[in-house]
Amino acid sequence: MVKMKDVAELAGVSSAAVSRYLNGGYISADKAQRIKQAIELTGYVRSSQARALRTGSTKLIGVIVPKINSESVSRITAGIGQVLGRRGYQMLLANTDNAADRELEYLDLFQNHPVDGIVLVATMITDEHRRAIESCRVPIVLIGQHVEGAACVYHDDYEAAFELGHALAGRVDGKIAYIGVTEEDRAAGYDRRRGFEAGLRAAGNPLDSALIRLGSFTLDSGYGAARELLSVAPDVSFIACATDTMAAGALRAIDEVRGMGEGMHRVSGFGDNAFLRALTGGIPTVHYGYLTSGVEATNMLLNTLDGAEGENGLKTLKLGHQLMNV
Amino acid sequence: MVKMKDVAELAGVSSAAVSRYLNGGYISADKAQRIKQAIELTGYVRSSQARALRTGSTKLIGVIVPKINSESVSRITAGIGQVLGRRGYQMLLANTDNAADRELEYLDLFQNHPVDGIVLVATMITDEHRRAIESCRVPIVLIGQHVEGAACVYHDDYEAAFELGHALAGRVDGKIAYIGVTEEDRAAGYDRRRGFEAGLRAAGNPLDSALIRLGSFTLDSGYGAARELLSVAPDVSFIACATDTMAAGALRAIDEVRGMGEGMHRVSGFGDNAFLRALTGGIPTVHYGYLTSGVEATNMLLNTLDGAEGENGLKTLKLGHQLMNV
DNA sequence: TATTATGGTGAAAGCGATTTCAATGACAGG
DNA sequence: CCTGTCATTGAAATCGCTTTCACCATAATA
Numbered sequence: 001m002v003k004m005k006d007v008a009e010l011a012g013v014s015s016a017a018v019s020r021y022l023n024g025g026y027i028s029a030d031k032a033q034r035i036k037q038a039i040e041l042t043g044y045v046r047s048s049q050a051r052a053l054r055t056g057s058t059k060l061i062g063v064i065v066p067k068i069n070s071e072s073v074s075r076i077t078a079g080i081g082q083v084l085g086r087r088g089y090q091m092l093l094a095n096t097d098n099a100a101d102r103e104l105e106y107l108d109l110f111q112n113h114p115v116d117g118i119v120l121v122a123t124m125i126t127d128e129h130r131r132a133i134e135s136c137r138v139p140i141v142l143i144g145q146h147v148e149g150a151a152c153v154y155h156d157d158y159e160a161a162f163e164l165g166h167a168l169a170g171r172v173d174g175k176i177a178y179i180g181v182t183e184e185d186r187a188a189g190y191d192r193r194r195g196f197e198a199g200l201r202a203a204g205n206p207l208d209s210a211l212i213r214l215g216s217f218t219l220d221s222g223y224g225a226a227r228e229l230l231s232v233a234p235d236v237s238f239i240a241c242a243t244d245t246m247a248a249g250a251l252r253a254i255d256e257v258r259g260m261g262e263g264m265h266r267v268s269g270f271g272d273n274a275f276l277r278a279l280t281g282g283i284p285t286v287h288y289g290y291l292t293s294g295v296e297a298t299n300m301l302l303n304t305l306d307g308a309e310g311e312n313g314l315k316t317l318k319l320g321h322q323l324m325n326v
Numbered sequence: 327m328v329k330m331k332d333v334a335e336l337a338g339v340s341s342a343a344v345s346r347y348l349n350g351g352y353i354s355a356d357k358a359q360r361i362k363q364a365i366e367l368t369g370y371v372r373s374s375q376a377r378a379l380r381t382g383s384t385k386l387i388g389v390i391v392p393k394i395n396s397e398s399v400s401r402i403t404a405g406i407g408q409v410l411g412r413r414g415y416q417m418l419l420a421n422t423d424n425a426a427d428r429e430l431e432y433l434d435l436f437q438n439h440p441v442d443g444i445v446l447v448a449t450m451i452t453d454e455h456r457r458a459i460e461s462c463r464v465p466i467v468l469i470g471q472h473v474e475g476a477a478c479v480y481h482d483d484y485e486a487a488f489e490l491g492h493a494l495a496g497r498v499d500g501k502i503a504y505i506g507v508t509e510e511d512r513a514a515g516y517d518r519r520r521g522f523e524a525g526l527r528a529a530g531n532p533l534d535s536a537l538i539r540l541g542s543f544t545l546d547s548g549y550g551a552a553r554e555l556l557s558v559a560p561d562v563s564f565i566a567c568a569t570d571t572m573a574a575g576a577l578r579a580i581d582e583v584r585g586m587g588e589g590m591h592r593v594s595g596f597g598d599n600a601f602l603r604a605l606t607g608g609i610p611t612v613h614y615g616y617l618t619s620g621v622e623a624t625n626m627l628l629n630t631l632d633g634a635e636g637e638n639g640l641k642t643l644k645l646g647h648q649l650m651n652v
Numbered sequence: 653t654a655t656t657a658t659g660g661t662g663a664a665a666g667c668g669a670t671t672t673c674a675a676t677g678a679c680a681g682g
Numbered sequence: 683c684c685t686g687t688c689a690t691t692g693a694a695a696t697c698g699c700t701t702t703c704a705c706c707a708t709a710a711t712a
Contacts, residue, residue, distance in 0.1 A: 075395050252604045341700095342700080
């Protein structure tokens with residue numbers, strides 16, 4: 001492996017000069033030219049490891065996600081990757097498989113390991129999380145949850161759910177049921193359920209708390225909860241779900257129980273999943289700019305890292321949403 | 327930041343001893359104990375950057391994918407991540423957005439940058455790719471394509487497509503059309519089409535080459551191609567697609583043209599997408615163990631890196647498939 | 653008793669960059 | 683002619699760890 005010293009010797013300069021050439025320090029045009037040639041000739045590339053050791057910066061961003069094979073997350077990740085690539089960083093991806101402890105583990109790992117910053121696609125935020133975020137040695141941005149005192153990019157799940165509930169209340173005749181997710185997930189669990197309930201109530205069609213079930217983000221859990229609902233309360237006429245994935249499961253359940261094609265008029269979700277949209281013609285759901293949230297969060301993070309001129313540092317950013325098919 | 331020297335001083339030993347303690351070299355029980363305490367006391371963690379510089383190994387694996395927000399790829403990635411995490415490595419993810427040149431770019435970047443090995447989720451393999459793979463300084467494993475002389479984990483697309491075509495030929499009465507993808511993608515483009523054609527032919531129902539269209543892996547492209555097919559050849563009664571995603575698009579097109587619910591009996595795909603399965607009750611498709619391919623490829627790669635005892639080095643591995651709903 | 657092994661040990665030499673620092677020569681102003 | 687700037691320069695000091703190497707006990711062997 002050709003190193004800086006080799007280039008320096010070939011160009012007849014000191015390695016300090018080469019380093020300066022590479023990093024834009026004082027260098028005469030004449031030597032710059034010789035160095036340039038020497039580099040091309042040798043095909044030299046500088047060791048990012050040595051550089052990292054010396055400068056303390058690795059140009060690596062840790063990205064922690066709860067699950068990589070989910071449409072929303074992979075969209076977010078795509079957005080993060082876009083910005084990272086454009087700005088000369090690389091992505092260190094950590095998948096926690098929905099285990100909150102693995103999240104903490106990685107948060108820890110990344111601090112002592114070589115990342116310049118962290119993007120956390122958050123689900124549950126426990127006190128331990130808050131503490132870990134607080135004491136994080138590198139800048140960190142959350143996506144998906146609003147945490148006081150932390151930099152975050154999120155959507156207003158309460159508001160969106162309220163609007164959805166309000167809109168649906170008028171359109172549905174009969175009982176509405178709800179399949180949510182754990183309330184430890186503040187945004188997708190608590191906020192969506194509360195917002196939805198409030199929306200229904202405001203429209204004069206309050207949610208019967210006996211018709212609330214808990215799923216686990218998976219299609220199968222949505223299916224199971226819906227089957228159970230339909231057998232316990234056969235008069236339920238609409239099932240709202242906290243995610244499109246669970247809505248797909250509920251839809252199948254309804255199709256099975258009530259006949260093919262029935263489901264698509266009787267479920268709603270969150271996330272505007274492309275498959276679901278295409279296959280059903282569009283169930284009521286909320287469209288979130290997932291890719292955008294990845295982009296915004298990453299820009300925010302890199303701006304503070306690169307010490308951008310503008311005062312655009314870490315802050316909190318609420319993105320808009322859009323009701324679909326209501 | 328507390329460094330090894332600090333720990334050594336606190337424990338009253340040399341830093342060499344600490345390093346040996348950490349890496350399992352000669353160390354007396356007594357000193358090991360003192361070092362252990364000193365580490366706990368100071369909360370020392372070793373700098374992976376210094377370690378990387380010294381040892382030349384970063385415990386980082388570069389993963390190049392064509393598109394992160396796709397079910398198959400994110401499943402593969404999940405599998406890769408599982409193994410990596412379990413074996414103490416981390417994943418450096420690069421998303422090429424289906425641009426073959428970006429693939430080469432990353433292949434290059436990763437070599438001069440800090441990865442110990444590379445997993446390439448491959449689509450198109452040009453000669454330039456072959457050259458880049460050949461001359462790669464770190465071990466590399468391909469997923470999804472079979473390339474002579476390179477380590478790869480792949481599925482037998484020709485065989486699977488043949489079986490699917492053969493099975494469908496008997497079940498479909500009327501004309502069958504095919505929406506494929508670029509043949510530059512040997513596996514998903516060339517092999518699937520060829521296999522499917524051969525399967526139909528073997529069953530005595532050859533594919534009319536006028537009924538072949540090209541999509542681009544997206545749902546919309548499947549939709550567009552199907553609409554065009556249906557208007558040009560209204561007597562087409564079945565549309566086979568090279569991916570489930572495109573099949574979803576075709577399904578929607580048929581629903582629009584022929585009436586809701588018609589599509590699901592008149593399309594087939596590849597990949598066994600969970601959404602599609604749930605929402606349609608299951609179209610004919612091929613199930614591939616995507617997660618498994620990620621797992622296998624990564625194990626293969628890490629085995630050579632860790633110089634595992636067994637002779638399980640880089641080789642080529644063909645995984646099985648399973649026809650669904652035929 | 654003389655000699656090997658053998659388990660332990662620390663000093664010191666890197667790994668390949670960046671960055672400080674003192675030195676240099678050129679040049680303008682006084 | 684002297685002095686003060688100013689752009690350039692290379693030697694050398696790090697960055698924090700791993701790893702050789704020489705060396706020392708002590709136990710085992712001849």
